[in-house]
Structures are given as C-alpha cells and as structure tokens.
Amino acid sequence: MYDNNPTLTGIKKEIDETKQGQVFYQEKPLENGAENSNGKHFYIESYGCQMNFSDSEIVASILSEVGFQPTRALEEADLILVNTCSIREKAEETVRKRLRIFDKIKRQRPGTMVGVLGCMAERLKSKFLEEEKLVDIVIGPDAYRDLPNLVAGAEEGERGVNVLLSREETYADISPMRLDSNGVSAFISIMRGCNNMCSFCVVPFTRGRERSRDCFSIVSEAQDLYDRGYREVTLLGQNVDSYHWQNPENEQVVNFATLLEMVAQVHPDLRVRFSTSHPKDITDEVLHTMARYENICKYIHLPVQSGNSVVLERMNRTYDREWYMERVQAIYRIIPECAISSDIIAGFCGEQEHEHQETVSMVEWANYSMSYMFFYSERPGTLAARKYPDDVPMDVKKRRLQEIVNMQNQVSLRHNKADVGKTFKVLIEGDSKKSDKEFKGRNSQNKMIVFPKLDNLKPGDYAWVKVTGATSATLIGEISFP
Numbered sequence: 001m002y003d004n005n006p007t008l009t010g011i012k013k014e015i016d017e018t019k020q021g022q023v024f025y026q027e028k029p030l031e032n033g034a035e036n037s038n039g040k041h042f043y044i045e046s047y048g049c050q051m052n053f054s055d056s057e058i059v060a061s062i063l064s065e066v067g068f069q070p071t072r073a074l075e076e077a078d079l080i081l082v083n084t085c086s087i088r089e090k091a092e093e094t095v096r097k098r099l100r101i102f103d104k105i106k107r108q109r110p111g112t113m114v115g116v117l118g119c120m121a122e123r124l125k126s127k128f129l130e131e132e133k134l135v136d137i138v139i140g141p142d143a144y145r146d147l148p149n150l151v152a153g154a155e156e157g158e159r160g161v162n163v164l165l166s167r168e169e170t171y172a173d174i175s176p177m178r179l180d181s182n183g184v185s186a187f188i189s190i191m192r193g194c195n196n197m198c199s200f201c202v203v204p205f206t207r208g209r210e211r212s213r214d215c216f217s218i219v220s221e222a223q224d225l226y227d228r229g230y231r232e233v234t235l236l237g238q239n240v241d242s243y244h245w246q247n248p249e250n251e252q253v254v255n256f257a258t259l260l261e262m263v264a265q266v267h268p269d270l271r272v273r274f275s276t277s278h279p280k281d282i283t284d285e286v287l288h289t290m291a292r293y294e295n296i297c298k299y300i301h302l303p304v305q306s307g308n309s310v311v312l313e314r315m316n317r318t319y320d321r322e323w324y325m326e327r328v329q330a331i332y333r334i335i336p337e338c339a340i341s342s343d344i345i346a347g348f349c350g351e352q353e354h355e356h357q358e359t360v361s362m363v364e365w366a367n368y369s370m371s372y373m374f375f376y377s378e379r380p381g382t383l384a385a386r387k388y389p390d391d392v393p394m395d396v397k398k399r400r401l402q403e404i405v406n407m408q409n410q411v412s413l414r415h416n417k418a419d420v421g422k423t424f425k426v427l428i429e430g431d432s433k434k435s436d437k438e439f440k441g442r443n444s445q446n447k448m449i450v451f452p453k454l455d456n457l458k459p460g461d462y463a464w465v466k467v468t469g470a471t472s473a474t475l476i477g478e479i480s481f482p
C-alpha cells in the first residue's frame with residue numbers, strides 16, 4: 001500500500017519514510033476558488049499508506065469548502081497540516097522531525113497554525129499537545145468534518161483536539177480534491193477501519209471499526225473520474241475482501257466481488273485496481289470476477305507477513321502457511337497471468353531461525369513480483385506488545401530482513417525477465433523519471449514499463465508495448481502498436 005515502485009524494499013522504504021512525506025498541491029487553481037476563497041492557504045504533507053493520502057484529499061476538500069486554498073509552498077501557508085502514520089516507530093520519528101521544522105516556521109511567522117492529522121494523532125490524542133507545544137490542532141481520521149471548527153478555534157488562539165472514532169463515518173458524500181495527481185490514476189476509499197486484530201498492528205486502534213461505504217457513491221466517484229479523463233482507480237481498504245454494504249432500501253447486500261464488477265462496468269477503458277486483500281478473506285468469486293473483466297487489473301497485493309504457521313498464529317493472522325499457499329494456487333489457477341505481491345515482517349516476537357527460513361522460501365514459492373519488507377517494530381498497546389516479548393535482537397532482525405530482501409530481488413528479476421519478449425497493454429502515466437523522451441506506464445500486473453515516446457500518444461492513453469529488457473525494478477520496452 002505504499003509506493004508502487006517494485007524496487008522499493010522494506011529497508012529502502014524505511015529510509016524513504018524518514019526522508020520525506022509527500023507534498024500535496026493542486027496545479028490548477030480551484031474552479032470556485034476566487035468566489036469562495038478566504039485568502040488563506042493550507043499546506044498538507046502525508047505519510048503512511050494510500051488510505052492516508054486518500055484522506056488528505058478529503059481534508060483538502062473540506063478545507064476548500066470554507067475558503068482555504070492548497071499550496072505546495074510552506075512559506076505561503078497559513079495552516080500547515082501533517083497527516084501522520086503510526087505503523088512503525090520510524091514513521092512516528094519522521095513526523096516528529098518534521099514538526100521541529102514546522103516549529104521553526106511558526107516562530108518566524110507567528111499566526112501560522114500547525115495541525116496533526118491521522119493515525120499518530122489518534123494514537124497520542126491530547127498527549128500531542130503536551131509533548132509538542134506548538135501544535136494547535138490534533139484531529140483523528142474520523143473527525144475531519146470538524147476541522148473547520150478546530151481551525152476557527154486555532155485562529156482565536158485555542159488549541160483543539162478531536163479524536164473521536166466513528167462507526168459510520170465514510171465521507172461518502174465528500175468529493176475528494178485530487179491533489180498532486182497525474183490526472184490518470186486516483187484512489188477511491190471504499191471502506192474505513194479494520195476489524196482484524198493482527199497482534200503486531202496499530203491500525204485497529206487508530207482507525208477504529210470497519211465500515212463500508214455506500215456502493216453507489218463509489219461508482220459515481222469512479223464515473224466522475226472517468227468523465228474527467230482519469231483512466232485508473234484503486235479501491236482502497238485495509239481488508240477490501242470484507243467489503244459489505246447493505247442497501248437500506250431493499251436490504252440487499254453488496255460484497256466486494258459485486259462492487260468490483262459495478263466499478264469495472266463504469267467503462268471498459270477505466271482500469272480498476274484494489275488494495276489490500278487479506279488471505280483469509282479473498283474469495284474465488286472475486287478471482288472469477290477479475291478473470292471476467294479485462295479492465296480489472298491482474299494484480300493482487302496479498303500480504304503473507306510470515307511464511308511460518310506458528311508465527312502466523314502469534315500474529316493472529318487467522319490463516320496458516322497451507323491456507324495461504326492454497327489461496328496463491330487458486331489465484332494462479334483462475335487468473336494465470338496474475339502478479340502477486342506481499343508485505344513481510346522479519347523478526348516478529350519469538351521467531352526462530354527455521355521459521356524465518358520458511359518466510360524466505362515462501363517468497364520464492366509464491367513468486368512475488370515484489371514485496372514491502374519490514375523488520376518488526378513493537379507498537380504500544382497492540383496485542384503483541386502486551387503478550388509477547390520483542391525478543392529478536394535488532395542485528396538478527398536486520399540480517400533476516402536482508403535475507404528476505406535478497407531473495408525478493410532475485411525473484412523480482414526472474415519475474416521481470418520472464419516478461420521479455422511479451423507485449424503488454426500499458427496505461428501511460430507520464431514522462432519517465434530519467435527522460436522526457438520516454439514515457440512510463442504500468443501493465444495490468446502493475447509493473448512499470450519505460451519506453452520511447454511516440455508523438456500521437458499522451459498520458460491517459462493506452463499503448464501496446466513489447467518488453468525488450470528487464471531489471472529487478474523496471475521493464476524496458478518499445479511501442480509495438482499505438
């Protein structure tokens with residue numbers, strides 16, 4: 001659920017997390033900006049998963065309603081917001097470092113307001129105001145509608161907290177302000193919260209109970225995006241397979257397979273992706289739906305976390321190695337061209353060497369196209385923190401992580417090399433990082449392909465690209481049919 005670059009290993013990711021969040025801005029001014037504007041600007045930086053990035057777009061929309069306009073220039077901001085992540089200790093450290101910098105700005109420009117949003121706000125609540133003296137607003141993921149009130153209070157010098165979690169809030173009626181967008185792909189949140197209790201995970205505490213969003217509002221958001229030129233939507237939830245929405249009018253229940261089909265029917269040229277699937281919940285019905293629609297991308301992020309059944313039990317993942325392998329086999333059987341990726345935690349409480357080796361072997365067996373890999377970071381208040389000692393020494397965690405990363409790199413290279421000579425339908429996202437003479441885009445399997453431009457093509461177009469070369473990170477190709 002992070003960056004989509006297949007080179008991104010857990011180690012690199014940890015570095016990235018400390019280096020930067022992503023700055024959101026909108027290239028064009030708001031359409032109604034002039035009449036609605038209060039002359040003030042907000043700046044928002046986001047950390048963590050796609051859900052957080054998606055939430056920042058909801059926050060931007062809420063703020064624009066009360067006249068604030070987005071800016072990417074910190075020095076222009078009247079309101080500085082940071083949407084935070086608590087998933088690992090490093091993620092929280094990064095945010096604290098950023099807050100030090102915002103403190104300096106605030107001292108130089110009194111009157112600038114600083115707000116902390118998201119999972120860390122939810123976890124630390126009012127402690128934040130005690131610990132970080134210059135923070136004005138602390139607001140949790142379910143309380144964003146209250147942001148204008150808290151901002152108004154902050155303008156009067158009041159420091160405010162709202163970290164109430166909700167059982168209903170889905171922000172279904174709020175049309176997200178697409179920020180920092182390539183105009184081609186967008187996220188759509190389909191549910192919030194999580195009812196699983198993976199013992200290592202802080203998300204159920206920071207995001208509250210699981211709830212699903214009205215399917216019709218999801219479809220109309222997808223339709224609207226398509227009408228505005230977008231060609232790819234990613235349906236977001238911590239556990240999309242447990243999507244469950246009951247129509248209050250006729251009591252009919254919509255599950256994830258049905259929702260996928262509804263979104264796929266918006267237009268054959270609108271690609272549909274989703275994240276994250278939970279191995280215990282992904283059904284054959286979903287797999288058959290994927291197989292039936294060309295525009296549902298043949299890519300599943302199916303985090304295994306560990307390849308060993310005993311560790312999985314301590315993690316409270318509620319599946320074992322055999323169950324997971326059966327699900328992987330079902331995917332490859334029903335959708336032979338599907339790519340699978342994973343999240344993996346090295347060095348969880350009590351993990352033995354042979355248990356770790358089963359994780360390494362799983363990477364190879366499942367043939368992941370890529371994985372996000374992390375070493376275990378104990379989170380206060382979680383089941384694991386209460387129940388199991390964090391007893392794998394740091395050097396062992398790091399060594400095991402490196403072994404998993406090495407195996408994944410080999411498997412990714414093998415996976416990519418197997419694509420050389422094949423031709424894929426690629427959705428063009430924009431210029432490649434290295435050259436404006438090249439485009440980058442993804443195939444259905446979510447692999448980035450870089451290829452020389454042709455004049456008549458532009459971002460948002462599809463092209464047929466033949467793969468001519470591969471590294472463990474990227475495919476290189478040439479257009480075979482525009």
Ligand code: SAH
Nearest residue numbers: 200201238276303343344345374375376377
């Ligand atoms: N809902 C998703 C995961 C969301 S968190 C799922 O169930 O797969 C993203 C990833 O962060 C997790 O898959 C896990 O690999 C990692 N993660 C979560 N808590 C962690 C912790 N305490 N230490 C290290 N990694 C963790």
Ligand code: SF4
Nearest residue numbers: 194196198201203238
């Ligand atoms: Fe965390 Fe597990 Fe929920 Fe994923 S499914 S968010 S890992 S508790």
Ligand code: F3S
Nearest residue numbers: 048049085086087119
């Ligand atoms: Fe996402 Fe981090 Fe929260 S991964 S749900 S932003 S703890």
